Amino acid sequence: MHGHRHRWPGFADLTRCCVDPTRRAVPDPPRATPGLRPEPGGLTEMTAPAEDKTPYRFGPTTLVAELHEGYAQLEDGEETGVEVTVAGRLMLRRDQGKLAFGVLADQTGRIQLFAPQASTPDFDGFTSLHIGDWLGVTGEVIKTRRGELSVRVGSWVRLAEARLPFPDKWHGISDPDTRFRQRYVDLWVTDEARRVFTQRSRAVSLMRRWLEEQDFIEVETPVFHPIPGGAAANPFTTHHNALDLDLYLRIAPELYLKRLIVGGFERVFEIARVFRNEGLSTRHNPEFTMLELYQAYADYGDIMVLVEELVAHLAQELLGTTSVVYDGRELDLSAPWRRATMFDLLEEHSGLRVDMDTPRSELVGYCEERGIPVEGHHGVGKLILELYEKTTEAELWGPVFVTDYPKEVSPLARDHRTSPGLVERFEGIVAGREICNAFSELVDPDEQRARFGAQEADRAAGDDEAMVVDEDYLRALEYGLPPTGGLGIGVDRLVMLLGGVSAIRDVILFPTLRPEQG
């Protein structure tokens, strides 16, 4: 994840934009009583255990980023007369006899503490603070003679002790495993980690706001599914004792969201944690986040426009540009994206011209030539998809919408209005990776029942990821699903793309790991 560090704004630059402007305290006049002590009249002193001297609350007036914004123009050695209160962790300390320097980090950045013995209360205590201790400091904003913006310590209080030593101040943590297990430390010592997760939070927030502006409403559907559906994947199982009921953790929210379209919520979305019982890799975590949305009266063409606009919007807001560099290669996310059929793209990249009338035996031959395993229940559609995925998908730098998938591999998508055997489905491919999957939704209950039936047959033939019939979903369709466009976006992978990182574990705060010590 360190490959493109130079491209990204620094710690303070990046986080600056998350600062709530209503919290500004600089360069406003100082607060009447900057609170180094608990508010008077509280129960603090009565209830505090004798051995715990740390306060119960603290009132910083200023974020570090605001100091850097507000006082960038100070001359070396200039004093402002402005008193501020900041809080954070002590990340470095440099003692120099009767003068000590510290570096305090809060959520928004780092600021130097300037502590002369003559004016610092309990100077010995200050110089015996540990790296990692939480600290509250009130003092004047100054710039040192050597030009470092600082808070001259007028008073200070330790807010929490770091009993465990922090990692090497220069090298940080290098063992990825330790970084994931002790993310609470990683976030302090790896600027890149904090940058990425801050960015993730903003991306999700922007996504939500943008969808709401398009009149989508956010909903929450069950995580416990009596029948796992909406995707082809192995579910996790669990059990409810009182009902004596086996349940599955959802592999997709799709079928519930479409029930809501039936219910008359015409534009819905869910930012859904989903769970798939599969292997782990650089691009797979067993629990991950999908944005799914459904829009009544829309088809997959409308959804393509929505995706390219949404992604371009996120890039523009997050990075200030739709032109990003990923894996060292240029990537232009601005709309419109190229649209091409799976068949055309397959031909471009493999030279194979096939269609739904190509004999199965011929396709089996192409697969075998390329070492792609073929199973007995694979039909023409599945074989074409395999050929495309193995020869073409990773080569697509994109962004490109790959359209018109075989019906056989798309049991929830609506028949193509002009091409028999195909459905109106597309995937968005960016940097060789699928970031979304969408279709004109299948609305016909009889056709849906037939598709489920084909899935059952696949299951019987040994495909344990094939879908299971969901009678209630069919009943919902019988009440009438209007024309609907649906979309699923892998939020984690999108954040990877926008953040320029290549491992999904770098965008998931606490990725799934084997428990420590085994």
Place this chain on the structure above:
RNA sequence: GCGCCUCUAGCUCAAUUGGCAGAGCAUCGGACUCUUAAUCCGCAGGUUCCGGGUUCGAGUCCCGGGGGGCGUACCA
């Protein structure tokens, strides 16, 4: 699942053909009033991932196990 690599002090890393397990940072003690990974002096810090084996002697070689990484497979 398979293949390759890796695991040494709290952190980052050394240790010659198999020959007394070391340094920097952090911690602890001391010096220092403008440092920027401050600097300088000193103390302490170890089940070398675990268990076997070979050897006079194993961090090092062999076998087994465990953790992790990468690749591959799986993955709509």
